[in-house]
Amino acid sequence: xxxxxxxxxxxAVGALVAILVVGSAAPAAAHGLGGLTPTNYKSVLQSxxxxxxxxxxxxxxxGTKVELTNDGSTEVVVLGYAGEPYLRVGPHGVFExxxxxxxxxxxxxxxxxxxxxxxxxxxxxxxxxLSTGTTAxxxxxxxxxxxTGDPPxxxxxxxxRLVVDNYEIPMRAGAESVVARGQIFYVPPPSPWPWVIGALxxxxxxxxxxxxxxxxxxxxxxxxxLTITETMHVIGLWDASTASFGTKLGESAYSLxxxxxxxxxxxxxxxKGVESAVPIVLVATIFLFVAGxxxxxxxxxxxxxxxxxxxxxxxxxxxxxxGLGAGLxxxxxFRLRPPPHTxxxxxxxxxxxxxx
Numbered sequence: 276x277x278x279x280x281x282x283x284x285x286x287a288v289g290a291l292v293a294i295l296v297v298g299s300a301a302p303a304a305a306h307g308l309g310g311l312t313p314t315n316y317k318s319v320l321q322s323x324x325x326x327x328x329x330x331x332x333x334x335x336x337x338g339t340k341v342e343l344t345n346d347g348s349t350e351v352v353v354l355g356y357a358g359e360p361y362l363r364v365g366p367h368g369v370f371e372x373x374x375x376x377x378x379x380x381x382x383x384x385x386x387x388x389x390x391x392x393x394x395x396x397x398x399x400x401x402x403x404x405l406s407t408g409t410t411a412x413x414x415x416x417x418x419x420x421x422x423t424g425d426p427p428x429x430x431x432x433x434x435x436r437l438v439v440d441n442y443e444i445p446m447r448a449g450a451e452s453v454v455a456r457g458q459i460f461y462v463p464p465p466s467p468w469p470w471v472i473g474a475l476x477x478x479x480x481x482x483x484x485x486x487x488x489x490x491x492x493x494x495x496x497x498x499x500x501l502t503i504t505e506t507m508h509v510i511g512l513w514d515a516s517t518a519s520f521g522t523k524l525g526e527s528a529y530s531l532x533x534x535x536x537x538x539x540x541x542x543x544x545x546x547k548g549v550e551s552a553v554p555i556v557l558v559a560t561i562f563l564f565v566a567g568x569x570x571x572x573x574x575x576x577x578x579x580x581x582x583x584x585x586x587x588x589x590x591x592x593x594x595x596x597x598g599l600g601a602g603l604x605x606x607x608x609f610r611l612r613p614p615p616h617t618x619x620x621x622x623x624x625x626x627x628x629x630x631x
Contacts, residue, residue, distance in 0.1 A: 310526040311337050311516055311581035313573045315464050316420035316439070320457040327351065327448045332455045335412065335517050337579055338419040339384050341444065341455075342517065344410045351453070353411075354445040356380070357396035368407040372400040381414045385421075412517055417442040420459050429461045437461045467576035470590055474568075474598035481602025482609075490606070491549040495541070497603045498556055501596065502537030505530055505567040508592045511582035529570070533562030557607035564600025568593060 318338030323330065329347025334340070343364055345351045350365030355377030363370040371378055379390035405411070426439050439461050446453040484493045509530050513523055524531075536559035543552040574580050574593045582589040 310512065310518075310523075311339070313337075313571075313577035313581065314420070314579045315462055315577055317460045317462050317579050318419050318457060319460060320418070320455060322457075323453065323455045325451070325453065327451075327453055330448065330453075332444075334418055334457065336515075337581055338459070339414060340412045340517065341415045341418050342410065342412045346409050347448075349449045352447045353413075354447065355396065356417075358445065359396035360400045362411050362413065363402060364409060364411045366409070369405045369409070369411045370402040371405050373403050374398045374401045380416065384414050384419070386416065415444060417444055418457060418459075425461070434463050436463060462578040464576050464578040465586075465590075470575040470594045474594045474601070477595070477598025478600075478602035478605070481599055482605050485602070485606030485609075490610075491544075494549050494553075494556060494603070494606070495544055497599050498537055498540055498544075498559065501560065501563050501599045501603065502534055502541070504592050504595045504599070505534055505537070505563050507584075508567050508571075508582075508589075508596065509534070511584040511589055511592070514583040515581045529562060529566035533559060533566050536562055553607050553610045557604060557611065560600050560604045560607060563596060564604055568597035568600050572597070 314337060316338070318334045320332060320334050320341075323332050327345075327347060327349065329345055329349075330351060331344045331346075333342050335342045343351070343353065343362075345364040348366060350363055350367070352360050353362040353364070355361035355372075355375045357376065359375050359377070360372050361375045361377040362372070374393065374395055376390040376394040376396055379394055380386055420439065425433075428437055429439065437460065438458050440459040442457050442459065444455040444457075446455065481493065481497055484490070485497075487493075509527050513527065516523055516526075518526070536555065540552055540555045540559045543555055571593050575590055578586070580586045580589045584592070
């Protein structure tokens with residue numbers, strides 16, 4: 276394959292990756308194919324009263340889900356928005372009332388439409404077993420911020436931590452009424468600009484270093500750091516979610532592809548040399564830059580981040596991916612440029628020797 280063809284192939288693959296990743300992640304502004312979205316609102320569950328033996332309740336997934344575990348002998352029933360039985364959790368498993376409007380309203384973090392006509396809060400429950408375990412997780416719109424924009428008090432005081440809502444989730448443990456109470460806080464976000472400037476400076480440094488005689492070493496080191504950085508990023512995102520293995524695998528698909536391509540590029544450089552590996556380095560870098568950087572760029576300017584790492588470290592990982600990825604992608608594309616050549620028609624002929 277000529278350098279020109281390699282450049283065209285790498286560019287086409289890179290453009291396709293960018294369209295697929297950004298297009299699929301844009302609605303949620305989250306990692307890969309979707310997943311948890313960074314936010315400035317934090318849900319805190321403060322109490323469950325009265326105490327019920329074996330009952331534990333907490334908010335998970337950045338407050339978008341409530342998790343209830345009931346290891347006690349008394350069955351606990353979670354009530355829906357109209358006070359109807361919604362979930363049953365106890366020794367016999369987890370059950371969902373198919374006639375509860377909450378069953379349909381809670382299927383996503385946003386309410387997209389009215390429940391079907393068969394959902395009637397006043398009708399007798401129709402229970403469907405969801406699992407044989409003792410833990411239930413569900414989207415509860417009472418326990419997370421539902422606004423499409425900041426409330427007026429946040430607009431007036433964007434730099435202050437504020438309570439924007441109080442919520443209650445009613446339950447029954449046997450014949451006893453139980454209430455889980457919590458608050459939703461606005462947590463001021465950091466400025467994204469220091470991270471953006473850092474990413475730009477890092478990209479410039481990588482590109483300039485790749486123009487020196489040590490460019491091959493730069494390619495190896497930067498691709499290795501990029502691959503490790505995105506691996507750490509995926510680990511932080513993976514452990515921060517309670518979604519199923521298959522769901523998390525799909526959400527991280529592009530990042531995992533980038534990591535595999537990064538490893539392939541490193542192996543190629545080790546066996547066949549850096550020069551021949553430039554096309555695969557470019558493709559791997561584009562995958563990592565888009566999936567681990569652009570798809571998670573909102574992390575830089577939000578206070579609540581879906582990661583088990585500290586917010587500072589999570590932002591650092593995204594910044595490194597953006598900076599190193601942009602710099603290495605530009606450097607690899609530059610290396611793929613076809614060498615300059617001169618046309619025979621424009622070459623000046625040497626003057627003939629003059630003989631007497």
